[in-house]
Amino acid sequence: MLRNLFRREPTPQEREQIESAVQKTRQGALGHISDLFRQQVITEETWDELEDLLIQADVGPTTAIELVSRARKEVEKEELKTPVEAETAVRRQMVEILGRDEHEPLEEMPAGTIILMVGVNGSGKTTSIAKLASYLEQRGRSVLLAAADTFRAAAIDQLRVWGERVKAPVVAHQQEADPGAVVFDAVKAAQSRGLDLVLVDTAGRLHTKFNLMEELQKIKRVASKANPEAHIVSLLTLDATTGQNAILQAKSFLQSVEVDGIILSKLDGTAKGGVAFSVYNELGVPIWYIGTGEKVQDLAPFDHLAFVNALFE
Amino acid sequence: MFEALSDRLTDIFTGLRSKGTLTERDVDTAMREIRMSLLEADVNFKVVKEFVARVKERSIGAEVLQSLTPGQQVVKIVHEELLRILGEPARLDLQTTPAVILLAGLQGSGKTTTAAKLAHTLRKQGHHPLLVALDVYRPAAVDQIVSLGKQLTIPVYEEGTREKPVKIAANALNHARKNAHSVVIFDTAGRLHIDDAMMHELKEIDHQVHPNELLLVADAMTGQDAVQAAEAFHQAVNLTGLILTKMDGDARGGAALSIRQVTGIPIKYMGLGEKTDALEVFHPDRLAQRILGMGDVLSLIEKAQEQYTDDQAKSLEKKMRTATFDLDDFLSQMQNLRKMGPLTQIVEMIPGMRGALKQAGGMPDLNDKQVKRVEAIIQSMTKAERRNPSIIDGSRRKRIARGSGTTVQEVNQLLNQFRDMQKLMKQLMSGKMRIPKGLMGL
Numbered sequence: 178m179l180r181n182l183f184r185r186e187p188t189p190q191e192r193e194q195i196e197s198a199v200q201k202t203r204q205g206a207l208g209h210i211s212d213l214f215r216q217q218v219i220t221e222e223t224w225d226e227l228e229d230l231l232i233q234a235d236v237g238p239t240t241a242i243e244l245v246s247r248a249r250k251e252v253e254k255e256e257l258k259t260p261v262e263a264e265t266a267v268r269r270q271m272v273e274i275l276g277r278d279e280h281e282p283l284e285e286m287p288a289g290t291i292i293l294m295v296g297v298n299g300s301g302k303t304t305s306i307a308k309l310a311s312y313l314e315q316r317g318r319s320v321l322l323a324a325a326d327t328f329r330a331a332a333i334d335q336l337r338v339w340g341e342r343v344k345a346p347v348v349a350h351q352q353e354a355d356p357g358a359v360v361f362d363a364v365k366a367a368q369s370r371g372l373d374l375v376l377v378d379t380a381g382r383l384h385t386k387f388n389l390m391e392e393l394q395k396i397k398r399v400a401s402k403a404n405p406e407a408h409i410v411s412l413l414t415l416d417a418t419t420g421q422n423a424i425l426q427a428k429s430f431l432q433s434v435e436v437d438g439i440i441l442s443k444l445d446g447t448a449k450g451g452v453a454f455s456v457y458n459e460l461g462v463p464i465w466y467i468g469t470g471e472k473v474q475d476l477a478p479f480d481h482l483a484f485v486n487a488l489f490e
Numbered sequence: 491m492f493e494a495l496s497d498r499l500t501d502i503f504t505g506l507r508s509k510g511t512l513t514e515r516d517v518d519t520a521m522r523e524i525r526m527s528l529l530e531a532d533v534n535f536k537v538v539k540e541f542v543a544r545v546k547e548r549s550i551g552a553e554v555l556q557s558l559t560p561g562q563q564v565v566k567i568v569h570e571e572l573l574r575i576l577g578e579p580a581r582l583d584l585q586t587t588p589a590v591i592l593l594a595g596l597q598g599s600g601k602t603t604t605a606a607k608l609a610h611t612l613r614k615q616g617h618h619p620l621l622v623a624l625d626v627y628r629p630a631a632v633d634q635i636v637s638l639g640k641q642l643t644i645p646v647y648e649e650g651t652r653e654k655p656v657k658i659a660a661n662a663l664n665h666a667r668k669n670a671h672s673v674v675i676f677d678t679a680g681r682l683h684i685d686d687a688m689m690h691e692l693k694e695i696d697h698q699v700h701p702n703e704l705l706l707v708a709d710a711m712t713g714q715d716a717v718q719a720a721e722a723f724h725q726a727v728n729l730t731g732l733i734l735t736k737m738d739g740d741a742r743g744g745a746a747l748s749i750r751q752v753t754g755i756p757i758k759y760m761g762l763g764e765k766t767d768a769l770e771v772f773h774p775d776r777l778a779q780r781i782l783g784m785g786d787v788l789s790l791i792e793k794a795q796e797q798y799t800d801d802q803a804k805s806l807e808k809k810m811r812t813a814t815f816d817l818d819d820f821l822s823q824m825q826n827l828r829k830m831g832p833l834t835q836i837v838e839m840i841p842g843m844r845g846a847l848k849q850a851g852g853m854p855d856l857n858d859k860q861v862k863r864v865e866a867i868i869q870s871m872t873k874a875e876r877r878n879p880s881i882i883d884g885s886r887r888k889r890i891a892r893g894s895g896t897t898v899q900e901v902n903q904l905l906n907q908f909r910d911m912q913k914l915m916k917q918l919m920s921g922k923m924r925i926p927k928g929l930m931g932l
Contacts, residue, residue: 235715299600342629419709421531421713447718466544
C-alpha cells in the first residue's frame with residue numbers, strides 16, 4: 178500500500194524496499210476496514226466495529242466518533258443501501274478529515290530556504306534529516322546540515338556520520354554550544370558556499386518544557402536574522418506509534434514555531450499512524466512525508482488521497 | 491482538553507439524579523465516559539473493553555445506585571480496578587554477582603538515557619555498575635553512551651561497531667567479572683518487534699548473558715500499538731519488567747496499563763526527564779491518577795513535604811486562615827518553591843492548572859535572579875511595610891526601588907503580585923476554590 182504514496186513511479190530498488198515494508202504493515206487495523214464492508218448488510222455493529230478499528234489505529238476516540246457519525250449521516254441522507262456505497266461514504270469522509278494539503282514541494286522551494294526539524298525526544302529527527310537531505314539531493318538540490326542539537330550526548334557525531342553517508346556538509350559547534358549560534362553559522366556558510374537549503378537538526382524536547390520551547394523560537398529568530406530573505410519551514414517529526422499525546426505535541430510546537438508540516442516517522446512497524454487524522458482534524462497541520470524504514474532512502478512524500486485509498490485495498 | 495474523569499462522572503450523576511431513579515442505562519452513560527477517558531489516555535481498546543465491563547459489573551452489583559454520591563462510588567471502583575491491574579511496585583532482582591540487566595525496546599523509546607539513569611541510581615544504592623554498548627547500528631549510539639558514562643564517571647564497555655553484539659556481550663561479562671562489577675547494564679539497539687532478524691539477535695544476547703532482569707523500555711506517549719510491541723518482545727525473550735519513559739511530559743501513560751494487563755510484567759521504574767538522576771520508582775497510585783487525567787497531586791505533595799516541616803506548614807496555615815500572611819512570608823514561600831524545582835513542572839502537577847495556565851498565556855519560569863530581586867525589594871522595606879503593604883505610597887516605592895537597585899515598576903509589580911496572592915488565599919479559605927489536602931504548605 179505504501180507504494181501508492183509515491184506521486185512518481187518508484188525505482189526498482191525503492192519498490193523492493195516498500196514491498197517489504199508493506200508485508201509488515203498490511204496486517205494493521207486500518208487495513209481491515211474494507212473487510213467490514215464486504216458483509217451483506219450494514220448494521221449497527223458494522224459502525225461500532227468501524228469505530229473500534231479507527232481507535233485501534235490511534236485515530237483517537239473524538240475523531241473516530243466524528244468520522245463514523247459523519248459517514249453514517251451521509252449514508253442515511255443519501256439513502257445509501259449497499260455496503261459498497263457505504264464504504265464510499267466512509268472513504269469520502271476520511272479523505273475530508275485528513276484534509277487537503279497543497280504545499281509547495283520542498284525540492285522546489287527557493288534557494289536559501291531553512292528547514293527546522295523539531296519534535297519530542299526519540300521521534301526520529303536526526304534520521305529524518307538525513308533522509309530528507311538525500312531526498313533533496315536526488316532531486317538536484319544542494320543541502321547543508323546544521324547540528325543544532327547541542328544537548329544530547331553524541332547527537333553531533335550522529336549527524337556527522339549521516340552527513341558523510343549522504344555527502345552533505347555539516348556545520349557543528351561543541352556540545353552544549355548555543356544552538357542559535359550554530360544555526361547562524363550554518364545559514365551564513367550555506368550562503369557563502371552557494372548551497373540551496375539548510376536543514377537544521379534541533380534537540381528533542383518535550384513540548385511541555387516552557388524554556389525549551391522558547392529556545393526553539395529563538396533558534397527560528399536567529400535563522401531569520403542570519404538571512405532575512407529566507408523562507409523558513411518548520412517540520413515536526415511525529416513517531417507513528419504515538420497515541421493521543423501527538424495532538425498536544427503538535428499544538429505546542431505549532432504555537433512555538435508555526436509548524437508547516439509533519440514527518441510521520443517509523444511507519445514501518447505495525448503502528449498505522451492514525452493520529453494523522455486527529456492532528457489534521459483538530460489542528461489543521463498536514464502530513465508532508467512519511468518515514469518507512471531505517472535506510473536513508475526510506476522517505477516518501479505523503480499523499481492523503483492515496484493513503485485513504487490504500488487503506489481500502 | 492482532558493477533564494478529570496471524576497468531574498465528568500459527578501456531572502453525569504448529578505444530571506441523572508434530578509430524575510429520581512437511576513437505571514442500568516444511566517450506568518451505561520457513565521461507562522461511556524470511562525471508556526472515552528481511558529481511550530484518550532491511550533489505553534488499548536481491548537483492555538478498555540474488558541475494564542469497562544468489569545467496572546460496570548461491579549457498579550451494578552455494588553450499592554452505587556443507592557449511594558448518595560454515585561459518581562464518587564464509580565470513580566472509586568475505577569480507581570481500585572486500575573490499581574489492581576497496575577499492581578505493586580516491583581524491585582529489581584540483583585541476586586547474582588554480577589547481576590545482569592538487559593534493556594530492550596523500540597527505536598527512540600529512551601534505552602540509552604535509561605541505561606545511564608539506572609546505572610546512576612544503582613550506584614547510589616552502593617553498586618559498582620558497568621554500562622555496555624551493544625547498539626552497533628545507530629550512528630554514534632556508542633559515542634552517546636560513552637559520553638554519558640563520562641559525565642557520570644561510570645565505566646562503559648564498548649568495542650566500537652564492528653563486532654557482533656552477542657560477542658561484545660560475552661566479552662563485557664568477562665570484563666565485568668574481572669573488574670568486580672556488581673551489576674552490568676546492557677544497552678541494546680532499538681528494534682521493531684516485527685523485525686525478525688533483530689528479534690533473533692535479541693534472543694541470542696539473552697541466551698548469552700542470562701539476565702536477571704530483561705526490561706522493556708517503553709515511551710509513555712505510545713498509542714494503541716504498545717500492546718503489539720510488548721507482546722512480541724515478551725514472546726521472544728520473556729521480559730521481567732517495564733520502564734516507562736518520558737513521564738515528565740503530559741502523556742497520560744495509558745500504554746503502561748495495557749502492557750501490564752496484556753503481558754503481566756511489573757512496572758519497575760519511570761523516567762522523568764533528561765537529567766541522569768531523573769528515574770523514579772513506580773507509584774501505582776500516581777499513575778492511576780494520571781491515566782484518569784487527575785494530575786499528579788501526590789508527587790506534588792511529596793515535593794512540598796520535602797521542603798516544609800510540620801511546624802512551618804501549621805504556622806503558615808494559621809497565617810493564611812487569619813489573613814496575617816505578610817511579605818516576609820511571601821518571600822520565604824518563593825524561596826521554598828524555588829527549591830522544589832522548576833515552577834512550571836510543579837504547577838503542571840496540579841489538576842486543572844495546565845488549562846488555566848494555557849489560557850493565561852503560559853507560565854513564566856521563576857529563576858534565581860528573579861527570586862533574588864524579590865528578596866532585595868522586600869529587604870529594602872521597613873518592618874511595618876512588610877506587615878502592611880497598603881501603607882507603601884509613591885515616595886516609599888521610590889525609596890524601596892533605590893534601596894534595592896530596582897525600578898519603581900518592579901516594586902509595583904511585586905506589590906500587585908502579592909495582592910493577587912492574598913486575594914487567591916481569601917478565595918481558598920472561603921472555600922470558593924478546591925485545593926487538594928496537603929497542599930496547604932504551598
